[in-house]
Amino acid sequence: MKVLFVCLGNICRSPSAEGVFREMSTAITDSAGTAGWHVGKPPYGPMQEAAKRRGYDFSDLRARQFTAQDFDRFDLIIGMDASNLADIERLRPSGNETPVRCFTDYAPETGMQEVPDPYYTRDFDGALDLIEICSRGLQAEISD
Numbered sequence: 222m223k224v225l226f227v228c229l230g231n232i233c234r235s236p237s238a239e240g241v242f243r244e245m246s247t248a249i250t251d252s253a254g255t256a257g258w259h260v261g262k263p264p265y266g267p268m269q270e271a272a273k274r275r276g277y278d279f280s281d282l283r284a285r286q287f288t289a290q291d292f293d294r295f296d297l298i299i300g301m302d303a304s305n306l307a308d309i310e311r312l313r314p315s316g317n318e319t320p321v322r323c324f325t326d327y328a329p330e331t332g333m334q335e336v337p338d339p340y341y342t343r344d345f346d347g348a349l350d351l352i353e354i355c356s357r358g359l360q361a362e363i364s365d
């Protein structure tokens with residue numbers, strides 16, 4: 222199983238999803254941003270610090286931009302909000318049927334429709350809390 226997490230900048234939410242989910246799954250994981258602004262950069266400093274306080278190390282991760290080829294390289298593509306999903310779908314090659322889901326689909330009990338962007342909210346711990354819940358839900362679903 223190959224899972225790709227996607228957000229806007231690939232420095233806050235999707236690298237965090239990758240960094241959390243890889244700790245609980247044998248799936249092959251990666252992350253990407255729909256925008257190319259931060260290509261080559263490690264996850265955002267305050268995001269890494271918040272993750273480190275709960276035992277995660279994101280320091281090996283580097284941002285890259287989502288491309289149409291990712292549809293053929295992954296079994297499942299997971300966006301963080303509706304805008305990510307629309308940007309992802311715009312690049313879908315004709316005939317490709319790779320599932321694209323919102324990460325919060327795996328945490329219906331939270332009532333959340335998206336992972337709020339901590340780059341703007343500054344709530345890095347709240348984002349990690351939700352990402353941990355979504356990750357557990359995803360793991361439960363793909364390990365069936």
Ligand code: 4NP
Pocket residue numbers: 228229230231232233234235258338339340
């Ligand atoms: P992310 O957050 O999509 O969770 O990585 C963002 C990070 C940076 C920017 C926007 C969103 N930015 O505008 O630089």
